[in-house]
Amino acid sequence: MKGIIASAATLALAVIACLGGGAKDLSSCLKASVDSFEPAFSSVHVYGTIWNTCSEEVSYARVGALCYDHTDVIIGSDTEYVEDLAIGQSVAFDAIVPDRTRSTIRCSVIVIGAR
Secondary structure (H helix, E strand, C coil): CHHHHHHHHHHHHHHHHHCCCCCCCCHHHEEEEEEEEEECCCEEEEEEEEEECCCCCEEEEEEEEEEECCCCCEEEEEEEEEEEECCCCEEEEEEEEECCCCCCCEEEEEEEEEC
């Protein structure tokens, strides 16, 4: 039983360390949009922009890109990271989403997390 408690405590500390030790999530004050997307051989390049509308600098942000087929089913996704966004700054990103069926008709982006 002591081993299970110790393992759970170690796991909890690892999660806290990965999440920034309790730093607040700033994803709600970041805005992201798809500027365009371009099909390639077996993937789609999703070009987008992320804006820092927060009242503080953002050390890093994680952006998720999703692409959909004609039935609105997600056919692929990718995650991109943006670092050091000053207040009011915008930065372009390029996510590469797999699309082996070459059936993407639209893509979207969302800010997954930020610190």
